[in-house]
Amino acid sequence: MPINSQNASDPKTANHHWYPFLRFAEQCKAEGKEVSVNDWLIARGKVKDHEKEAKARREALAQAEESAKTKAAN
Numbered sequence: 001m002p003i004n005s006q007n008a009s010d011p012k013t014a015n016h017h018w019y020p021f022l023r024f025a026e027q028c029k030a031e032g033k034e035v036s037v038n039d040w041l042i043a044r045g046k047v048k049d050h051e052k053e054a055k056a057r058r059e060a061l062a063q064a065e066e067s068a069k070t071k072a073a074n
Contacts, residue, residue, distance in 0.1 A: 020044075 012023070024043065025035045033039075041047045 021037065021040055024040045028035045028039075038047070042049045
């Protein structure tokens with residue numbers, strides 16, 4: 001059977017089970033960052049960054065309120 005990233009047993013190249021997360025954890029450790037599954041999923045594009053979206057919603061709300069105040073003043 002030819003070796004590919006799905007059946008490889010080398011943790012540096014395997015893309016099954018927990019190997020991708022373990023590589024992410026090693027990278028975070030090398031950079032001095034805290035490791036979290038949520039950050040890994042965000043980095044891979046599997047889930048949306050809830051903090052980034054919350055900030056965008058707050059900014060949009062503030063802009064809408066400012067716009068409403070400007071219209072009310074005119």
